[in-house]
Amino acid sequence: MRMINIGNTGMAVTELCHGTLILGKLQADLTPEEGAVAIRKSYEMGVNFYDTAQSYQVYPHLALGLKGVPRDKLVIASKSHAHSYEGMKMAVEECLRTLSLEQIGIFHLHQVQSVDDLRSRKGALDCLLEFKKRGVIGAIGASSHTVAGTQAVNNESAIDVVFPVLNSKGLGIIDGNLQDMLEALKESKAKGKFVYAMKPLGGGHLYKEIEEAFDFLRQLPTCDAIACGMKDEAEVEMNVSIFNDERVSEELRGRVHAVARRLVIYDRCIACGLCIDECDQGALSMGESKVVVDDSKCILCGYCAAVCPEYVIRVV
Ligand code: SF4
Ligand code: SF4
Incomplete structure (x- = not known):
C-alpha cells in the first residue's frame, strides 16, 4: 500500500487509515473484543494509520486490537472537543494512558467549525503546542465538517494536519459544496498541511459505488490519505484490496454487508x-x-x- 509522509514530521502513513468511530457506542456498538478483530486484521494487512477520538469511546477496542504491536510501527490520530488547556491536557493524557503510547502521532482539535470556534480553543491549542514541543505529539491537527472551519485552520500555522469531510458528492459538508471544500483544501496544501479525508463514503451513502468513491479521492492532489470506518474483517479485506489496486473478488464482495446502514x-x-x-x-x-x-x-x-x-x- 502507498505510504505518504506527514510533512517533515518523520512520520509516514498508509494511504488507507482505519476509522474507528464505527466500532463504538455511537454506531455499531461492538464490544472491545468484537471491535479488536477488525483492528487486528487491518494491521496484519499492512495498515499503520488509525483515527480515533476521545468521544468515540473506542480506546479499549484499539488497545486490544493492537496489543503487542510496537507503537513505533503505528501512527494514531486522536481528537478532543476540549476548549481549555486543562481539558485538552486531560484528553491527551487519557489517550496516552489507555493506548499505552509514549507518543501520539496526531492530536486534533475535534470539529472546528469557524474562525470564532478556533479562537475559542486557544487554551486547547496552546496545550497541544506544549505537548508537541516536548515530543509527546508528532503533529497537531483539526477536523472539520465545514468549509469555514477548514479555511480558519488554513490560517493557523500551528496546525499541521487538516481532517475535513470529503467525498465525491460533497455529502456532509455543512456550509458549502464539494467545489468550495476543494478550493479550501488547495489552500491547505499550498500552506504545507497534510490532508486526510473523513466520510469518503458519505456515511454509507456511497457504499454501492465504493471503488469510484475511493478512486475520486485517491486522484485528488489535495488529499493525501483517506480514513474509512471498518467494523469487520470483510470490510477491511475489501478496502485494503482497493487501496492495493487489486480487483475485489465477487466472493469478498458477497461477504461484505452491502446493505446500507441507517x-x-x-x-x-x-x-x-x-x-x-x-x-x-x-x-x-x-x-x-x-x-x-x-x-x-x-x-x-x-x-x-x-x-x-x-x-x-x-x-x-
Ligand atoms: S431521540 Fe428522543 S429522547 Fe433521544 S435525544 Fe432525541 S428527542 Fe431526546
Ligand atoms: S447526521 Fe445523522 S447521525 Fe449525525 S447527528 Fe445528524 S441525524 Fe445523527
Missing part, C-alpha cells in the same frame, strides 16, 4: 429535542410523538446518539 430512533424517545440541536446536518426534526430522521441528510456520524438521555438512537 439511523433508527426507537419509540421510547421522550421528545426532549436534545438530538435535534446536536445534529449539524439538519437531519432531525420533531414528529408527532418522537424525533424523525431525514435519511437524505443524515451522514450517520452518530453524534446525536451521544446526547440522547434515553439511549434510543442507533446506527444499524
Whole structure:
C-alpha cells in the first residue's frame, strides 16, 4: 500500500487509515473484543494509520486490537472537543494512558467549525503546542465538517494536519459544496498541511459505488490519505484490496454487508429535542410523538446518539 509522509514530521502513513468511530457506542456498538478483530486484521494487512477520538469511546477496542504491536510501527490520530488547556491536557493524557503510547502521532482539535470556534480553543491549542514541543505529539491537527472551519485552520500555522469531510458528492459538508471544500483544501496544501479525508463514503451513502468513491479521492492532489470506518474483517479485506489496486473478488464482495446502514430512533424517545440541536446536518426534526430522521441528510456520524438521555438512537 502507498505510504505518504506527514510533512517533515518523520512520520509516514498508509494511504488507507482505519476509522474507528464505527466500532463504538455511537454506531455499531461492538464490544472491545468484537471491535479488536477488525483492528487486528487491518494491521496484519499492512495498515499503520488509525483515527480515533476521545468521544468515540473506542480506546479499549484499539488497545486490544493492537496489543503487542510496537507503537513505533503505528501512527494514531486522536481528537478532543476540549476548549481549555486543562481539558485538552486531560484528553491527551487519557489517550496516552489507555493506548499505552509514549507518543501520539496526531492530536486534533475535534470539529472546528469557524474562525470564532478556533479562537475559542486557544487554551486547547496552546496545550497541544506544549505537548508537541516536548515530543509527546508528532503533529497537531483539526477536523472539520465545514468549509469555514477548514479555511480558519488554513490560517493557523500551528496546525499541521487538516481532517475535513470529503467525498465525491460533497455529502456532509455543512456550509458549502464539494467545489468550495476543494478550493479550501488547495489552500491547505499550498500552506504545507497534510490532508486526510473523513466520510469518503458519505456515511454509507456511497457504499454501492465504493471503488469510484475511493478512486475520486485517491486522484485528488489535495488529499493525501483517506480514513474509512471498518467494523469487520470483510470490510477491511475489501478496502485494503482497493487501496492495493487489486480487483475485489465477487466472493469478498458477497461477504461484505452491502446493505446500507441507517439511523433508527426507537419509540421510547421522550421528545426532549436534545438530538435535534446536536445534529449539524439538519437531519432531525420533531414528529408527532418522537424525533424523525431525514435519511437524505443524515451522514450517520452518530453524534446525536451521544446526547440522547434515553439511549434510543442507533446506527444499524
Ligand atoms: S441525524 Fe445528524 S447527528 Fe445523527 S447521525 Fe445523522 S447526521 Fe449525525
Ligand atoms: S435525544 Fe433521544 S429522547 Fe431526546 S428527542 Fe432525541 S431521540 Fe428522543
